[in-house]
Amino acid sequence: MKVGYYPGCSLKGMEDAYSISLISSFKVLGIELVEIEDWNCCGASVIPSYDYKFANALAARNLALAEEQNLRTIIAPCSECYNRLAYINYKMKNDAGYMEKMNKILSEAGLEYRGTVEVKHAVDFLVNDFGIDKIKEKVKNPINKKIASYYGCLFVRPREISVESAENPKTMDSLVEALGGTPVDYDGKTKCCGASLVVSNEKVGLQTIKNVLDSIKETEAEIIVTSCPLCHANLDTQQLTIEKEFKVNYMLPVMYFTQLLGLALGLSEREVALNKNLTYEVLKV
């Protein structure tokens, strides 16, 4: 099975553990990821803040490229990328006037988008398209642990692009269950991790991350799985900073759902780049 792939900047940069584990675990499942050639940054939350129209055009360029390269479905593993691409895709498909406006800008670069591409988040693709049962069949090492799935915001919101309820999402939990884990229910599932506030307003950013970690800590979960490099960085990388700043102790190992998937499918820790997580050592303790 071949499917289009939009990695996004983070997966090519600091959070390459996500892309390594994604590619390796998907390979086990027989899914081949075809990267969009010459894709550009989705704009994240910064470019829309700078120039909303430019940001949307950037997202549209990626869609146009995918269409040009005959990729009908593209997977965006990063929630921020997914959100940007999927929303612009939705908007263009459902608003002819907007489609025209965007294409006017794209045409300056010799591009056009006709609305034939479907954008999917990696979790959504895995659970809803590939199928939970098929995954279950391939599990070799069931992960028998209490696992908190952290969805974050941009995979389930806004309504237009969400494949499930933002108040009570289920996809990641059903995946966790398929891999042998016990999903835990908690309030913070889709509470914001603070996104890039850690950079622009550190104090508020750290507080927000702390709120999420607090609510997970209550559930006595042993592992947190994430599906977004930004959430991951905030919960994983910043966990140590928060422990120091707020004088608390979490000791919550964070990993990508793809890492969990890879391990369950029988891949080694190295193959899913588990050691790249800052909380890797916690797992060992």
Next chain:
Amino acid sequence: MIAEEVSKISGENPFACFQCGDCTGSCPVSFAMDYGPRRMIHLIQLNLEEEVLKANTHWLCASCYNCTYRCPRNISFTRISYALRNISVKRGIYPNKTTKIFYEIFLDHMLKYGRFNEGIFVREFVAKGGKGLKELLRDINLGLKLWKKGKIPKDVDKIDKLDQIKKIYEACVKEEKEDKQ
């Protein structure tokens, strides 16, 4: 008119809001905001431009779309936030130096590489003074760890057809100018 400007950029109609406060109650960062999203929209309705742009609300918005998801009038404060930031940036208003540096580097990367290079960013961010000495000292430890884990990439990631990005950017800037006239 700030309301119209916002509406034009974001495609949202702030006037449709009937001030129920669902957004503010839903907002994960409203505790730190000058005004919650609801009051912010109210100020926009009343066209109090100065107060709106002075507030930190839109800068603190983490764009989690929680308010959008729950709004009974289908208004997205997240997109309104984006619009307010656009307006502020055009007038050179930033909440702090860090944000300004962050934005400038990001845009620069966009036009120079077509992608965001985290490795270079950290270097440039520090060089431009994005972090104070105290934070820097604290973060050295973290930086070292990241480096040890191989998380700080060295290569520059760049796209082939950079001219396309530039042309798109120019088209947007041109349209903006035409709109103004």
Next chain:
Amino acid sequence: MILIIGGGIAGMQSAIEVTSYGLEAAIVEKSPYLGGNANFLHKYFPSMPLDCSVCITSCIDMPGIRKCFYRSSIFSLENLKIYTNSEIKEIKKENGKFKVVIEKLPRYVREDRCVNCELCKDACPVEVEDNLLGKRKAIYSYPQPIPPVYTIDMQACNKCGKCKEVCRTDAIDLEQKPEKIELEAEAIIIATGFEEFKPHDMVEYGYGTYKNVITQLELAKMLKQDNFKAEKVLMIQCVGSRDKRFFAYCSKICCMFAIKHAIMLKEKYPDIEIYIAYMDIRTPGFYEYWYRKARELGIKFLRSRPGDIVENNGKLEVYFENTLEKKVDKLEVDYVVLSTALIPNENVKRLAEMLGLELDEYGFILSEDGRTNVPNVFVAGLASSVKDVPETVLEAVASTVEVIK
């Protein structure tokens, strides 16, 4: 014979319903024409688009389809007598029937001859200011009047006789005298309608002192005459209503009233700035759509009850607390429109005395399913409580059941 007191919407609808059962009926209306307050309301909610205020009764060939008074069937109802310009002088109960004396005031124009040709109006040299119609001649009629005849305002008339000269049907009769008419009715439907509270006593808003502080009904009139010009308007809700000092009840339809006017103004002059100061916006049921529309059009809603209005250089300064901002603020506007309480018509009291009707503390007639405490006396429309047009029509139809019982 059923006597209907009041020829507004409720009265007219009652008349149509009652006569449709083959009963005889008579409408007594004190003003020269039928229509009541509808004549001055310009446009009506809740149909979208707004109906014109005169499009409110049914016609013969297709009952239920919108029609003007102008094209109305009411004038051709065989079982219905219409006495306009007439007042109830006396009601006595005898042998289970009501003996009613009405006085028909002179119109000075013969209803059977006038063909509403307008010649007299053009000839009349006297012009006066009418608080509802604006400028008019001493001989006048309403737009699309029922009955379709002219009336002379004797207080203004200088008896020059020009109208008599030009009239080709010899309809002018300056010697007309009041006429006493005696009727015998088996039942009475009271449909005397409402009045708008004039808030002279609310010193803080300066109504009556400042020219540009007006009421919603006055605004409706100005909109109808198309002479309302302003850049900034503030509407204040619940003036006199929901207010223990005056009327503790909610006047129910003023929110819609204000929203309707605001939308009309905004659609006509997109640049106008309209503020509505409210405590609660009460747009129940499907009226919510109007509230949404008003919001979307950019009409600004202030949750506030303004405290004071001061006139300054021709502008009105309004002081208020914006309760959603917890801030005392000042607003400078061209016009302040007060959504004042709707109160029972002054004639209700007199009628109540004549008939022995029970009234509530505000002067509305106490009733249940349209019945009053007096047997065979019924009530329809705003005489018993504030209602919107659909409810008024509904009640008029419903009370017929009681009447024919």
Next chain:
Amino acid sequence: MSEKEKKKNEEIRIGFFQCHCGVNIAGSVDVKEVVEYAKKLPNVVVAKDHMFLCSDPGRNLVKEAIKKYNLNRVVSSHCTPSLHQETFRTVLKEAGLNPFFHENVNSREHASWVHYRDKKKATDKVKVLVAGGIERVKHHKPIGTMRLKVKKSVLVIGGGPAGIQAALDLGKAGYKVYLVDRRPHLGGNMARLGKVFPTDDCPICILGKKFHELRQVKEIEVITYAEVKELSGYVGNYKVKIEKKPRYVDEEKCIGCLTCVSKCPVRVKSEWYEGMDVRPAIYINYPAQFPRIPVRDPEACINCGVCKKVCPADAIDFDQKPETIELEVGAIIVATGYEEWKPYAVEEYGYGKYKNVITQLELAQMLNPEGPTHGKPFKPSDARYDKKKRKLVIEGEPPKKYVFIHCVGSRDEKYFSYCSKICCMYSIKHAKMILMDVDPNAEIYLCYMDIRAFSKGYEEYYKQVQKLGARIVRGKPAEIREDPKTKKLYVKVEDTLLGKPIEIEADLVVLASTLRPSKGTKELADILRITTGEDGFLRELHPKVGPVDTVTAGIFIAGAASGPKDIPESVAQGSAAAARAMSLLGKGEVEIILNKAEVNQELCIGCGICETLCPYGAIKVHETHLGRKAKVSEVECQGCGACAGGCPTGAVMRRNYELDQMFAQIEGILRSAKEIFKDEPIVLAFACKQCAYAASEAAGTSRLEYPPNVFIIRIPCSGTIDIAHVLKAFKEGADVVYVGGCEPGSCAFVDGNLKAEKRIQFAKRLLDAIGIGGDRLEIFWIPAPESMKFAEVAKMMVERAKKLGPTPLRKAKAVKEVI
């Protein structure tokens, strides 16, 4: 002209009468010139003018002329037909002619009032219109009337307060009434409440009184546990099929002792009490229920047979089958009411997830003195089903802290954008009940956006609850969190008056959920051929003039089926619907003027297009000995003419707007216009009499000027327009043609305007194809009050005609038959 036609024409004797209307017409139209012009037109035997044609002398003039000159057609030229057409039709009738041999030319609203500055042009225009009218009247045919016997019986669907009121009003007035309810008993949602606002009366007592009355009135037949399945017939003569579900208890035999109920060993959740209580498999819903006959739930029943054994009347019958009842009624009243929406979708409030989050209707069951806990509220997390006692037991403290949330699902674009109207009041009522009857120290928070206490006594009621100490918080709660151990709830809300988010602790959160039309409303509407609005409620004909009428004659609606309503309003609607039904059926017959559609059986090819076009199901294709032919049910037809406009062969016609009549008018107008207006552009407009034509009248009244070379033809609905009309107009030399219809959504005939739009779009393409150009044809929405828009459109179309120049057809010497 063929010999036959010539002969026919010779027999036609037309009288023409022009009114001066004082100076209204004569002031800007040379009436004498018009009369002279008319005199010269073929078949005109006499032409006269009069100062006031509508006055007695004027009418006599016409009447005498008819006799003196042996006229068989009359054209009168005065004000608009909406005003005096009926007058002159009556004159004809009095003179012994069929009223439809009359034609009205509008020389006031369409000429003298709008072209008053140019007497010559105004006169010219009247001449043209007169030519059209005289040409048209030649083709007029007599139209008769029909008397229809009606049945003096009424079906009332729904036994809530509205339905009961309607049934009682009708029954007492001597009408046969069938009161049908799909529940096993009457009472509707009202029977589930403990108190009703604003009087705090006991609804069961009110209902008890009504039930008593129902039993007294012989004319009322109550049919419960039954649903309407099929409808046929028409106003005054409906045939209804009703399916009665098996109750498994013989209604005749049962004596209502309820022994079976008390002996049944089964317990399942009670739907009636919203799951707040349990009930046996054979059960009644509430003690005062009417009729007091139990019903057996076959799914819950374990077939132990205890009920059969204990029944003293031998009324239990496990083999009962569904039964079909056929009724014949003259009218139908739909009072199917509302149901409460279960707000699972509003997930942030956790309804269905947190046990202690309930709805107001569920709270109403707790507060109902007849209910499971006899009026004592409890935390559902404390309730447990005790197997031994076979009932629900409550363990733990009663709730102390309540949070009421208003507008859950309503006023919310994501769910339902309307306001549910009565939730503010019943929330207040429940708060009041708790504070007064249960626990004066309870902490009750009402989280609202706007308190809507608007009717008589409501504001005072609101004030009372404030005085009792309920805490009113202005803000829509964002989310609710539950402490899994204590089951306490935490409601996060921005107090918008405080300007900051707060968290309120609660034992019980009560959601004022949206009121929806009750289940099956849409299906019933389809069966009855009445319409529902976007929001799912039944739609009234017009909120002001027909609040209880529907698009189908003889079918009325009452109560919350057409939108949320409080009890007094529902009752009033019940009465109003009864009144409307009585005024329809009272005389025992209805007279119908047959100015409706008709099918020419020779031309009909049985294609069935008309059938699909009719919004009333009044036209159907039947198998006949000549093949498939369409047939019109004249009683059902409303005369919109949508069928005629779409008929490909011209077989279907709307009487008085038949093809030859329309053609004659078009021809008459355009021939004369080409002659009189010469090189000026000629614009022909077809105006729906409901809206665009009414707007043209209003333009006249307001003296709004527009160019005189716009000629308006009045049609019953824009849906009457036929492409043939348009093509004919072009053929006869019109430069530009347009149609004026009602705004979408406000068509008096459901959607005639949209049908017209489709045809016009098609005709535009056709015109493009044959070289005339689609630009020359347009359709506009011109609502009745928008006289300005009417004038504007007229001006615009004349401008367009000038720009486009004369049509190629107008210049052509001979025009090929395009039609």
